[in-house]
Amino acid sequence: MTKVKKAVIPAAGLGTRVLPASKAMPKEMLTIVDKPAIQYIVEEAVESGIEDILIITNRGKTVIEDHFDRSFELESKLLSSKKEKAYEEIKKISQMANIYYIRQKETKGLGHAVYCAKSFVGDDPFAVLYGDDIIINKNNKPACLQLCEAYDKYNLGVVGIKEVSDEQILSYSSLKVSKIEDKIYKVLDMIEKPTPDKVLSNFSILGRCVLDKNIFDLLENLPAGKNGEIQLTDAMAAITKTTGMIGVNYDGIRYDIGNKLEILKAIVEIGLDHVEIGKEFNNYLKNKFL
Ligand code: UTP
Numbered sequence: 001m002t003k004v005k006k007a008v009i010p011a012a013g014l015g016t017r018v019l020p021a022s023k024a025m026p027k028e029m030l031t032i033v034d035k036p037a038i039q040y041i042v043e044e045a046v047e048s049g050i051e052d053i054l055i056i057t058n059r060g061k062t063v064i065e066d067h068f069d070r071s072f073e074l075e076s077k078l079l080s081s082k083k084e085k086a087y088e089e090i091k092k093i094s095q096m097a098n099i100y101y102i103r104q105k106e107t108k109g110l111g112h113a114v115y116c117a118k119s120f121v122g123d124d125p126f127a128v129l130y131g132d133d134i135i136i137n138k139n140n141k142p143a144c145l146q147l148c149e150a151y152d153k154y155n156l157g158v159v160g161i162k163e164v165s166d167e168q169i170l171s172y173s174s175l176k177v178s179k180i181e182d183k184i185y186k187v188l189d190m191i192e193k194p195t196p197d198k199v200l201s202n203f204s205i206l207g208r209c210v211l212d213k214n215i216f217d218l219l220e221n222l223p224a225g226k227n228g229e230i231q232l233t234d235a236m237a238a239i240t241k242t243t244g245m246i247g248v249n250y251d252g253i254r255y256d257i258g259n260k261l262e263i264l265k266a267i268v269e270i271g272l273d274h275v276e277i278g279k280e281f282n283n284y285l286k287n288k289f290l
Contacts (some may be wrong), residue, residue, distance in 0.1 A: 001049040001108050002148035004012055004125045004210055009041055010113035010133030012058040012104040017258050026061045027258055028131045033271045036067060037257040039093065040134045046096050049143035050127060054100045054120040056113045065101055070094045071081040114211075125151060125212045128232075133207030134266055135160075137252035138273065140151025143208055146250045150184060151210040154246045159187060160208035161247040162254065170194065172204035172234045177247050178241075185247035187240050192233035193226045203247065205233065214239065 015022030021030060028038040038055075045053055059066055070091060078087040102122060104113045114128060127144050136141040147158045164172055174194045177185035188206070191198055209232075218235040225231035239245055255266035271281050 002152050004127055004148040005051045005127040006124050007045045007050040007053045007124055008117040008128050010110055012054045012056045012113050014107055027064055032266050033274055037112045037134055041129050044142045044144050045129055047142045052098045054117050056104050056116050057101055058104050061210040068099050099144045109231055111219050111230035113237055114232055129208045130207045132258040134255045143250040143252040147208050147248050149209045150246050150248045157245045158210040159205045159247050160250045161203045162206045163202045164204045169199055169202050174200045175203040177203050178202040183249040187245040187247045189240050190233055190237045200212040253270045
């Protein structure tokens with residue numbers, strides 16, 4: 001297993017792209033078939049060997065803490081009504097990992113959210129799993145583990161990367177890369193939300209990275225970047241210019257739960273594979289649309 005044992009899940013964004021759903025309900029808690037989005041992310045971390053998870057929250061997100069807590073009344077009701085399977089499932093959620101919480105007091109951007117993890121991280125390497133990015137890799141290594149293994153191998157910070165369209169790259173980050181081996185790249189530079197003349201390639205950071213404490217010195221004095229936010233990409237860009245970073249074009253399908261169309265894709269594709277309702281859902285779609 002990997003030496004990366006800690007993870008940070010920033011989940012303090014305002015979710016303005018999925019309003020009104022995210023007005024009172026954090027987008028990280030939106031239901032994807034039968035689980036809130038953030039549970040898929042915690043499960044991916046746990047399956048990657050992560051033991052301690054810090055979730056960055058803010059006002060209005062206490063429902064995330066409730067979800068990963070014990071629920072004694074519900075558990076005893078399930079037991080007394082002989083719903084053992086549901087009981088086990090519910091209890092398991094509260095035992096998956098050591099989960100800690102800290103509030104980002106102002107929504108100043110992803111870089112600022114990650115900075116809130118400084119004392120939790122200490123001297124250890126840590127994975128960052130963006131709270132609105134579900135990555136599914138059926139029957140294979142979780143994306144987070146693929147990145148942690150690259151961290152172990154190269155001893156450099158790692159970003160999860162994928163190629164996106166010319167249009168998408170303008171609202172994501174763009175990376176300058178050179179190939180090292182299959183699916184592994186050296187990252188030599190990066191820019192957040194480039195204008196068309198500043199695009200470095202169609203490779204973008206999507207949803208996951210592995211960092212160490214060096215990032216905090218860079219984040220500490222970082223001025224606000226694109227959209228007036230403290231951008232994690234700007235701090236990582238400084239690392240790419242010194243030691244460089246590693247890019248892993250991970251296996252897995254990523255769904256951005258901060259985007260309405262991607263929420264629907266996640267529900268349909270995860271629903272089709274669901275053990276209980278997958279077959280019936282498949283038949284429903286065929287009868288209705290074919
Ligand atoms: P996003 O930019 O996708 O989230 O950040 P957002 O700000 O909620 O998006 P909009 O409003 O729809 O454009 C990526 C991740 O970083 C977290 C978000 O919760 C999301 O999981 N984040 C973002 C923070 O924790 N704090 C912030 O200040 C900004």
